[in-house]
Amino acid sequence: MSKLGNIGARLYRGEVGYDFIGKRKIWYAVSILITITAIVGLGVRGLNMGIEFSGGAVFTTPKTSVSSTQAQHQAEAASGGHAATVQKLGNGGLRIQISELDTKESVPVQEKLAKDLNVPVEDVNTQLVGPSWGEEIANKAWLGLGIFMILVVIYLAIAFEWRMALAALIALIHDLTITVGVYALVGFEVTPGTVIGLLTILGYSLYDTVVVFDSLKEASRGITKQSRYTYGEIANRSINSTLVRSINTTVVALLPVAGLLFVGGGFLGAGMLNDISLALFVGLAAGAYSSIFIATPLVADFKEREPQMKALARRVRAKRASAAAKNDSQGSAEGAAESGEEPQDDAPAAAGSSAAGPRSQPASRTRGRGRPSGKRR
Amino acid sequence: MAAPNKGRRSPAAQSRPGRALVLILVVIAALVGGMFYSGTMTPRLGIDLAGGTSFTLEAQNQPGKPNAINETNMKTAAGIIERRVNGLGVSEAEVQTQGTNHIIVNIPKGTDAKQARQQVGTTAQLGFRTVLTAAAGAKTPTPGASESPKAGSGEKEKQGGDSASATPSAGPTTQGRAVSDALKKDDAPSPSGKPTGSPSAPPVQQPPAGADIPAALQKKLAALDCSTKESRSAAAEQAARAKPSDSIVSCEDDGKTKYALGPVKVEGTDVDDAKASFDQQGGQGWLVQMNFTSAGGKKFADVTGDIATKTPPQNQFAITLDGEVVSAPQVSSAIAGGNAQITGGFTQQTAEDLANMLSYGALPLSFKIADETTVTAALGGEQLNAGLIAGAIGLALVVIYLIAYYRGLSLVALASLVVSAVLTYTIMTLLGPAIGFALNLPAVCGAIVAIGITADSFIVYFERIRDEIREGRTLRPSVERAWPRARRTILVSDFVSFLAAAVLFIVTVGKVQGFAFTLGLTTLLDVVVVFFFTKPLMTLLAKRKFFYSGHPWSGLDPTRLGAKPPLRRGRRTSAPIETKEA
Numbered sequence: 037m038s039k040l041g042n043i044g045a046r047l048y049r050g051e052v053g054y055d056f057i058g059k060r061k062i063w064y065a066v067s068i069l070i071t072i073t074a075i076v077g078l079g080v081r082g083l084n085m086g087i088e089f090s091g092g093a094v095f096t097t098p099k100t101s102v103s104s105t106q107a108q109h110q111a112e113a114a115s116g117g118h119a120a121t122v123q124k125l126g127n128g129g130l131r132i133q134i135s136e137l138d139t140k141e142s143v144p145v146q147e148k149l150a151k152d153l154n155v156p157v158e159d160v161n162t163q164l165v166g167p168s169w170g171e172e173i174a175n176k177a178w179l180g181l182g183i184f185m186i187l188v189v190i191y192l193a194i195a196f197e198w199r200m201a202l203a204a205l206i207a208l209i210h211d212l213t214i215t216v217g218v219y220a221l222v223g224f225e226v227t228p229g230t231v232i233g234l235l236t237i238l239g240y241s242l243y244d245t246v247v248v249f250d251s252l253k254e255a256s257r258g259i260t261k262q263s264r265y266t267y268g269e270i271a272n273r274s275i276n277s278t279l280v281r282s283i284n285t286t287v288v289a290l291l292p293v294a295g296l297l298f299v300g301g302g303f304l305g306a307g308m309l310n311d312i313s314l315a316l317f318v319g320l321a322a323g324a325y326s327s328i329f330i331a332t333p334l335v336a337d338f339k340e341r342e343p344q345m346k347a348l349a350r351r352v353r354a355k356r357a358s359a360a361a362k363n364d365s366q367g368s369a370e371g372a373a374e375s376g377e378e379p380q381d382d383a384p385a386a387a388g389s390s391a392a393g394p395r396s397q398p399a400s401r402t403r404g405r406g407r408p409s410g411k412r413r
Numbered sequence: 414m415a416a417p418n419k420g421r422r423s424p425a426a427q428s429r430p431g432r433a434l435v436l437i438l439v440v441i442a443a444l445v446g447g448m449f450y451s452g453t454m455t456p457r458l459g460i461d462l463a464g465g466t467s468f469t470l471e472a473q474n475q476p477g478k479p480n481a482i483n484e485t486n487m488k489t490a491a492g493i494i495e496r497r498v499n500g501l502g503v504s505e506a507e508v509q510t511q512g513t514n515h516i517i518v519n520i521p522k523g524t525d526a527k528q529a530r531q532q533v534g535t536t537a538q539l540g541f542r543t544v545l546t547a548a549a550g551a552k553t554p555t556p557g558a559s560e561s562p563k564a565g566s567g568e569k570e571k572q573g574g575d576s577a578s579a580t581p582s583a584g585p586t587t588q589g590r591a592v593s594d595a596l597k598k599d600d601a602p603s604p605s606g607k608p609t610g611s612p613s614a615p616p617v618q619q620p621p622a623g624a625d626i627p628a629a630l631q632k633k634l635a636a637l638d639c640s641t642k643e644s645r646s647a648a649a650e651q652a653a654r655a656k657p658s659d660s661i662v663s664c665e666d667d668g669k670t671k672y673a674l675g676p677v678k679v680e681g682t683d684v685d686d687a688k689a690s691f692d693q694q695g696g697q698g699w700l701v702q703m704n705f706t707s708a709g710g711k712k713f714a715d716v717t718g719d720i721a722t723k724t725p726p727q728n729q730f731a732i733t734l735d736g737e738v739v740s741a742p743q744v745s746s747a748i749a750g751g752n753a754q755i756t757g758g759f760t761q762q763t764a765e766d767l768a769n770m771l772s773y774g775a776l777p778l779s780f781k782i783a784d785e786t787t788v789t790a791a792l793g794g795e796q797l798n799a800g801l802i803a804g805a806i807g808l809a810l811v812v813i814y815l816i817a818y819y820r821g822l823s824l825v826a827l828a829s830l831v832v833s834a835v836l837t838y839t840i841m842t843l844l845g846p847a848i849g850f851a852l853n854l855p856a857v858c859g860a861i862v863a864i865g866i867t868a869d870s871f872i873v874y875f876e877r878i879r880d881e882i883r884e885g886r887t888l889r890p891s892v893e894r895a896w897p898r899a900r901r902t903i904l905v906s907d908f909v910s911f912l913a914a915a916v917l918f919i920v921t922v923g924k925v926q927g928f929a930f931t932l933g934l935t936t937l938l939d940v941v942v943v944f945f946f947t948k949p950l951m952t953l954l955a956k957r958k959f960f961y962s963g964h965p966w967s968g969l970d971p972t973r974l975g976a977k978p979p980l981r982r983g984r985r986t987s988a989p990i991e992t993k994e995a
Contacts, residue, residue: 094511125789165512165517166491172495172922173495173925176921177921180916183920184917229858232856232859232925236932242913243909244906247902281869288811288865288869291814295806312855316858
């Protein structure tokens with residue numbers, strides 16, 4: 037554990053780190069690949085909508101001794117694998133709802149059910165039911181989603197800036213697409229629980245992105261007043277310095293959901309829990325991933341196009357070139373330390389604690405703590 | 414909240430940590446006490462977890478509208494019923510169509526079934542009709558309603574009291590007959606020239622144009638019996654079936670007056686919004702305030718302007734609800750402004766119910782409750798148990814992870830989680846009886862995810878503290894310096910979650926709304942817990958030797974965290990604790 041602690045400290049000082057920004061193209065490619073797979077999966081397999089959305093058949097039986105759990109298994113078997121919900125009625129009968137059955141298909145199911153449940157077939161009342169999650173709920177949900185997206189983009193544009201708002205939105209759409217795609221590929225039934233799960237992810241994905249952006253905003257304050265690091269490098273360092281937090285949060289959020297998915301769903305065979313926890317698990321993982329690998333690099337990409345940042349990058353290059361020239365003349369190998377974002381081996385970093393020292397105090401960190409600007413490095 | 418870094422927190426949270434802790438403990442004690450007091454110890458569970466009552470509604474055939482029972486109308490009706498029974502959207506009722514002419518309504522256990530029955534069974538067909546004539550239906554001479562909203566009491570006609578039934582009369586039925594007889598004989602009245610102030614013959618409200626009222630209608634009015642509840646509801650049912658363009662006879666809902674009414678001038682669909690309010694000044698008790706759509710408001714102004722010039726009782730209009738006259742105010746001038754109110758014998762409950770129904774609109778069909786039965790949970794106990802076991806395993810893993818990583822600090826984390834859990838549980842429990850909040854399985858899962866969001870707040874804070882220690886500071890300055898920065902992050906990110914919750918709650922209906930409520934609640938609680946529990950506790954613990962000395966098990970050991978050699982430590986620590994806004 038002490039090793040972990042060390043890594044935290046070294047991540048914080050920028051001694052170690054992963055070059056998220058430098059390797060962003062790889063991760064963009066990975067994400068695009070996953071997203072395309074998800075979209076193809078969605079297009080080819082489609083979503084398996086539950087009875088709440090598509091309606092189905094409802095069978096009402098007279099009093100029977102069969103338990104509702106047994107009846108559920110029998111109903112699912114009788115219908116050829118469609119999901120069934122079973123409720124016991126006040127008079128001891130059962131109400132069995134099976135999704136995606138039409139009038140014609142429901143007749144053999146009715147007969148089979150009657151046989152399984154040991155009741156006369158003519159006493160089983162069969163009717164088609166409409167969706168309980170009606171169009172109105174769906175339409176209003178879309179409307180709400182639209183309004184929320186607009187407001188959140190406005191909010192992020194004010195609290196941060198429009199580039200971050202745009203990146204956060206892209207990351208959000210990325211997460212939702214992946215989750216929906218996984219649903220299509222796995223073939224789980226989409227229930228209201230799934231939709232609720234998706235909405236939870238919507239909140240979480242943005243939340244996580246905002247936490248990372250907040251650190252980025254802080255790290256990049258006054259960035260144009262220095263010429264040691266480019267925006268991309270500062271962004272990279274800010275990701276690395278919040279990496280411990282990101283990992284911890286993701287672990288803490290994912291563990292209970294993983295419990296629900298693998299223990300609850302896997303071993304205990306709970307139906308609806310599976311639907312929800314799969315959506316949550318995929319979504320939370322995607323949300324944490326996209327904040328780091330997609331959203332922040334995107335912001336860096338957008339920012340690097342600004343004239344100011346281009347100028348900064350030129351200054352940084354010029355400074356480094358002159359420093360390298362000086363170092364070359366001295367024959368020193370310390371130049372390695374200057375490429376701030378490269379994952380470094382311990383050797384050059386340890387080469388001088390004085391070299392590592394300033395890096396733990398990038399200009400931006402020192403600034404904003406009341407130090408007069410004159411003392412800026 | 415949008416600019417969290419601007420506002421400095423009240424010093425209570427910073428300099429008086431004890432106070433904040435006591436405050437939150439008092440709040441918890443109050444909530445737990447409230448829970449015991451109200452006697453509900455567990456949150457109300459949704460129908461998927463606890464079962465409930467199921468109504469089967471059967472659409473009634475209506476003469477004259479042979480094709481009324483169709484898919485579109487059934488869907489519309491299901492949507493309206495859904496909103497009626499779901500109220501705030503947190504009660505988790507389910508509504509679906511079944512077959513061609515049934516609607517199933519499932520309400521979770523513990524919902525007031527009587528109220529639900531009323532909500533689902535009432536058509537709420539609202540209409541504003543002109544009064545052709547009125548007759549006393551009872552002995553007591555009070556009109557059901559008297560006053561129009563805009564026509565202030567000053568404008569109210571002086572003899573308003575004697576408009577409809579302010580007349581001493583004999584029995585209700587004979588009275589009715591007397592009226593109609595009088596009307597029949599009154600072939601050539603000269604009412605138009607009659608000054609409005611002149612008292613008319615006591616039992617008869619002289620219609621200005623008796624010839625306008627068809628004989629058939631007069632006969633119907635004569636036959637109408639408003640004396641008993643049964644006869645009234647039969648009459649209402651009949652009246653409700655009439656087409657809006659037809660004239661009808663109808664009883665006032667208290668049975669004291671009966672009316673012959675003209676066609677519907679303004680319909681319930683013209684009402685945009687309605688709410689119940691209590692009339693303080695006028696002493697009319699509870700009333701329902703309606704806002705019309707712009708078209709409805711214009712129609713209403715036209716019709717009131719039209720009848721204002723007429724003589725009683727034709728200067729009245731009747732507000733009918735499902736064939737019954739709820740109130741029949743007099744009008745003395747055109748009512749513009751697009752709103753009106755219904756008065757008359759409401760309790761708070763009935764006023765709110767009516768406002769609720771008017772806001773959501775009338776059902777396109779009338780329904781009869783064909784069946785009412787209890788249903789068990791759709792998911793069964795095993796699902797909930799499986800979920801709880803799995804959730805517990807997951808939580809245990811979280812605890813192990815936190816202890817392993819944060820060591821002593823995990824005490825703070827775990828205590829915060831416990832406080833957050835207790836607050837969530839008690840509030841959800843208390844909201845059950847208060848606003849009909851019901852917890853369904855998705856909400857339980859959402860609450861589990863909320864653990865992650867809550868934990869994130871203090872993970873952010875802890876990491877900030879550790880960063881400060883790595884800078885070479887000692888614990889107490891670190892705790893204070895880390896706070897403003899962590900606070901901003903927490904507020905900015907929680908605001909996004911809260912925004913999502915607020916927008917979804919306002920815009921959506923049904924289960925989505927219920928979800929939004931849960932999300933908003935947990936987000937708010939997250940902020941409360943971090944501000945009033947985690948931070949003060951951290952401040953207090955920073956004074957303990959175990960923590961400030963950096964005990965290896967405190968999770969704050971400077972050497973373990975890789976703090977820099979204390980080059981500048983002396984200077985930094987001696988510096989005053991400046992909690993700069995980050």
